[in-house]
Amino acid sequence: xxxxxxxxxxxxxxxxxxxxxxxxxxxxxxxxxxxxxxxxxxxxxxxxxxxxxxxxxxxxxxxxxxxxxxxxxxxxxxxxxxxxxxxxxxxxxxxxxxxxxxxxxxxxxxxxxxxxxxxxxxxxxxxxxxxxxxxxxxxxxxxxxxxxxxxxxxxxxxxxxxxxxxxxxxxxxxxxxxxxxxxxxxxxxxxxxxxxxxxxxxxxxxxxxxxxxxxxxxxxxxxxxxxxxxxxxxxxxxxxxxxxxxxxxxxxxxxxxxxxxxxxxxxxxxxxxxxxxxxxxxxxxxxxxxxxxxxxxxxxxxxxxxxxxxxxxxxxxxxxxxxxxxxxxxxxxxxxxxxxxxxxxxxxxxxxxxxxxxxxxxxxxxxxxxxxxxxxxxxxxxxxxxxxxxxxxxxxxxxxxxxxxxxxxxxxxxxxxxxxxxxxxxxxxxxxx
Numbered sequence: 001x002x003x004x005x006x007x008x009x010x011x012x013x014x015x016x017x018x019x020x021x022x023x024x025x026x027x028x029x030x031x032x033x034x035x036x037x038x039x040x041x042x043x044x045x046x047x048x049x050x051x052x053x054x055x056x057x058x059x060x061x062x063x064x065x066x067x068x069x070x071x072x073x074x075x076x077x078x079x080x081x082x083x084x085x086x087x088x089x090x091x092x093x094x095x096x097x098x099x100x101x102x103x104x105x106x107x108x109x110x111x112x113x114x115x116x117x118x119x120x121x122x123x124x125x126x127x128x129x130x131x132x133x134x135x136x137x138x139x140x141x142x143x144x145x146x147x148x149x150x151x152x153x154x155x156x157x158x159x160x161x162x163x164x165x166x167x168x169x170x171x172x173x174x175x176x177x178x179x180x181x182x183x184x185x186x187x188x189x190x191x192x193x194x195x196x197x198x199x200x201x202x203x204x205x206x207x208x209x210x211x212x213x214x215x216x217x218x219x220x221x222x223x224x225x226x227x228x229x230x231x232x233x234x235x236x237x238x239x240x241x242x243x244x245x246x247x248x249x250x251x252x253x254x255x256x257x258x259x260x261x262x263x264x265x266x267x268x269x270x271x272x273x274x275x276x277x278x279x280x281x282x283x284x285x286x287x288x289x290x291x292x293x294x295x296x297x298x299x300x301x302x303x304x305x306x307x308x309x310x311x312x313x314x315x316x317x318x319x320x321x322x323x324x325x326x327x328x329x330x331x332x333x334x335x336x337x338x339x340x341x342x343x344x345x346x347x348x349x350x351x352x353x354x355x356x357x358x359x360x361x362x363x364x365x366x367x368x369x370x371x372x373x374x375x376x377x378x379x380x381x382x383x384x385x386x387x388x389x390x391x392x393x394x395x396x397x398x399x400x401x402x403x404x405x406x407x408x409x410x411x412x413x414x415x416x417x418x419x420x421x422x423x424x425x426x427x428x429x430x431x432x433x
Contacts (some may be wrong), residue, residue: 010218012225014150017157019233021288021295022102022208024160028244029109029285031201033264034349036248036257038399039198041181044245046195050202051238053392056385057360058209058234060367062227063375065213069222073213074363075306081366089312089422092303094359094415095210099300100332101352102204104339106289106296107131108348113285116266116278131340138293139333142301143326146218149298156291163284164240167269167277171247174271181249181257196395200353203392205241207356208292209233211299218302297336301329314425347407350400354411357393361386 010018036043064077074095078088111130115121141148209230212219219225244265248257251268260267265285269277305325308315317327339348364386367377400408 010146010150011220012229014154015212015219015225015229016232016236017150017153018295018298019208019212019229020157020161020236021153021291022211022299023206023233023237024157024164024240024288024292028164028205028241029106029113029265029289031205031349032245032248033257033260035198035201036181036254036264038201039195040254041179041249042195043181043198044242044249046198046202047205047241047245048202048238049195049199050204050206051234051241053199053203053385053388054206054209054234056381056388057203057207057364058230059381060364060377060385061210061213062230063377064367064371065226066223067375069219069226073226073303074210074359075303075310075312077213077363078366079310081363081370084310084312086419086423086426087362087366088310089307089426090415090419091359091362092307093313093418093422094355096300096304096307096332097335097414097418098207098352098356098359099210099296099303100336101339101348101355102207103135103293103296103300103332103336104131104343105348105352106292107135107336107340108344110134110286110289110293113266113282113289116282128341132337134290135293135333135337135340138290138297139329141294142297142329142333143322149294153291153295156287156294160284160288160291161236161240163280164288165243167265167273167281167284168240168243168247170273170277171251171268171271172243174251174273179246179249181252181254193395194399196392197399200357200392200396201349204349204353204356206234206237208237208295211295293336297329297332301325301332304328304332311429312422312426347404350396350404350407351411351414353396354393354408355415357389358415361389361393364389 032043035046039046061077064080065073068076068080075088075092078091082088108127108131111127111134112121114130115123115126120126141152212226212229212233219229248264248268251271252260252264256267257264266278266281269281273280302325304313305328307313308324308328315324315327320327320330364382367375368379368382371377372379372382397408
């Protein structure tokens, strides 16, 4: 039976490709329209504010993961900060579930773009069926091993970053640098509250850097390359998002972006490049979204496997052959496929925001509590990350309470269930030992 992890099997380039794979898959194709709907013409700047928050967030992960690199690194960080108890188990599961939610979001985006040429992008049956199929495809690739994953991630990252940048530059050039989305003013259709809420979705577009943290034990020279890969991934994604956001805003009005919010990039290609541009954008979307699911599944399966090895969550092989990592990869794919089949894009994204930000706050507070001297962390930077997370989550929760209180309630219930379930399992394990 092969080992769960393959130490030193991911180069710096492959690691950056995995990080950008998750981020670009969700940020450009799934969230641009939703952010424009929230904040109007200022949506490109919501990507910038999201990146600033993500940079503060990343500091804690870089400091701890560089000192203690491991596959499934977020679970390791939480264990060092909070010990092997309920908070570590529940917060790690929040992160895992937020990543699985992201996979579902991106799978539905894949389906939406795949159906766009046939004008079936909102089809009630075809969208979930294709979304489930692409999750199944990425499951197979993940089970083939790190060499295959690294090569696929690197190739797809190069294709989509180059292709998306070309689209953005051509779109800006064709528009003469006009910006019709702001024709009624930059602040039309938004407010400070909605801008902060859009920034929360922007944060979701960058949280793929945690994929790198979860892969730390398999990265070449991880003490140096984990931090480098996180920084490089964030820089690449900021550049891509800004070019694309301004290109979309230069090609479409705000109403057109909102109307096509689940496939806005394809519609934005039409004015400058015609039907051929739409087709090329669809192909890019399929490459970007499928590689995003691949990278996310790779990372989250490793985190869950680390939790299993820590004996913080139960595990059943259900008669499947292979390693614990193989089993967990299958379980991750099954949950992602289920969510993709039954939830729409905006609700999937909202739940992911709440779970991720809650987990992230616990990481920073835990670092301040137990690790700040050990990893020589700057208290002001970590404290700023906590404050920014809290402000963004409060603003986003207020927006969702006003227009979709059910998803807020579901998110709170899910988070509570993870804490209760973790407490029950750990108590039963302690009683049985």
